[in-house]
Amino acid sequence: MDEKIKHIARTGYASKGTVYALTGILAFGAAIGLGRSSEGKLGVLKFLQGQPFGNILLGILGLGLLCYAFWRFFQSIKDPEDIGTEAKDVVKRIGFFFSGLVYLGLGVYSIYHIFNPASGGSKSGGSSMIPSEYLDYVFYAVAIGLAIKAVFQIVKAYKGDFLRKFHLNSLSNINTRKTIKWLGYAGMVSRAIVIGIVSYFFFRAADTASQGDIKGTSDAFSFLRQNSEGPWLMGFVALGLICYGAYMFIMAKYRRFDD
Numbered sequence: 199m200d201e202k203i204k205h206i207a208r209t210g211y212a213s214k215g216t217v218y219a220l221t222g223i224l225a226f227g228a229a230i231g232l233g234r235s236s237e238g239k240l241g242v243l244k245f246l247q248g249q250p251f252g253n254i255l256l257g258i259l260g261l262g263l264l265c266y267a268f269w270r271f272f273q274s275i276k277d278p279e280d281i282g283t284e285a286k287d288v289v290k291r292i293g294f295f296f297s298g299l300v301y302l303g304l305g306v307y308s309i310y311h312i313f314n315p316a317s318g319g320s321k322s323g324g325s326s327m328i329p330s331e332y333l334d335y336v337f338y339a340v341a342i343g344l345a346i347k348a349v350f351q352i353v354k355a356y357k358g359d360f361l362r363k364f365h366l367n368s369l370s371n372i373n374t375r376k377t378i379k380w381l382g383y384a385g386m387v388s389r390a391i392v393i394g395i396v397s398y399f400f401f402r403a404a405d406t407a408s409q410g411d412i413k414g415t416s417d418a419f420s421f422l423r424q425n426s427e428g429p430w431l432m433g434f435v436a437l438g439l440i441c442y443g444a445y446m447f448i449m450a451k452y453r454r455f456d457d
Contacts, residue, residue: 199278199455207269211450213262214301217242219443226436243308253312260308263301270298279456337400344397351390355383365454378448385445388438395435 220242246255272278274295281287354360360382366375 203269203272203278204455206265207455208450208453209262210266210269210301211446211453213259214266215443215446215450216259217263217304217443218439218446220245222436222439222441222443225439226433228432230433243304243311247311256308256312260305260312263305263308267298267300267302267305270294270301274298337403341397341400344393344400348390348394348397351386351393355386355390358383360386363449363453368454369452374452378452381441381445381448384438385442389442392435392438392442 224241224245243256243259246252246259249255271294273281274291277291281291361379364378364382366378369375369378
């Protein structure tokens, strides 16, 4: 595989890790009463823009997310690591493509937000794009898809297949191998839990979908915060996101590519 493609992939992993880690850090701060809440991926982008040299930070992150989107598209279409063309392999590659679409949107939004900062202040009215009588079915479909993804993450962690990407036997430092292994497990399981929670909220929101009650990650955090045990649950979820962000940084540094 071309070294430039590998560098693009590593940049993408680092940027994705930054988004997840900052999301977790901001949510954890809100859980323990430090600072205002800025949960969710879009909340991270707004937080960055509010910092000194915020537009520069936002631009760097946006370009990194575009790198990750490119890598996912490349995996899906070119299949550089020979995933295969059997049914399960095609499903995996289609998943890469949709993941690329998500991070392409985030990357474009990051860069667009630099030049149009006021655009992030309005709520999305995307639900009006779909006839209200079909929204509940769309929400159920999203919820089921997320639930399947959460289960897939758990199975992936249980089997430990993701560790093959690191070629651990080639690493001489035993502490590095242990860090990659346990941080990887923590990240995979934590992300599965977060996805499962968001799936649950989509199931709940399906009944009121026609009213535009869309539940995403930021709404999930808001719900957790409003419950009596909210700070504990929210803190747990936030730590999970931080773990997954750290796992992405490990991917950026130690992942090996099968040419």
